[in-house]
Amino acid sequence: MIDAKTVADLRARTGAGIVDCKKALEAAGGDMEKAVEELRKSGAMKAAKKSAERETAEGLIHAYIHSDGKIGAMIELQCETDFVARNADFRQLAHDLAMQIVATDPEWISPDDIPAERVEAMKSQYQSEIAEESRPEDIKRKIVEGKLAKWYEEATLMKQPWVKDDSKTIESLIQERIATIGEKIVIARFVRYRLSAEGKKVC
Known part of the structure; x- marks a missing residue:
């Protein structure tokens, strides 16, 4: 039996759809490297790459302030259409990400940004x-x-365990939301503030 976390990990790694990832893992007997090769052969990774190249010209800027009023974060979360930018699931994702930034203080979005x-x-x-x-x-x-x-x-937002469910990383959370919402979603930048100027983090 292929568990949901393994499927999510493969999706985060390849960008392929959840159904494709599950089929590839089943065909590979649960072996991650063999599943990646299965996706490559099937063309699912090529389709995912094409999706990744789509433009994210819409989105929103969301702010979260902690209840003590001394720490907060703003995030620019991008998507493809204004329709999705107004979607409740997309806005909830932006809120969850801003909360994550406040709680964990990442320095960069992903390892590629270091x-x-x-x-x-x-x-x-x-x-x-x-x-x-x-x-x-x-x-x-x-x-x-x-x-x-x-x-x-510790240092990058995408690789952090999600504070609401540490069985998922932020990367896999976003991939799940992409599958649910049906559009490419990108964290463009974020800023984190503490009450003192020394606490400011910009990415």
């Missing part, structure tokens, strides 16, 4: 931490990759 020199600096730091350990080099490499993945979860 400057390469920052990634290299973190990688060097993690390599230094285990340099003296007597482990095979391939094991050390996997440890560093794991530490980087953990850092991405």
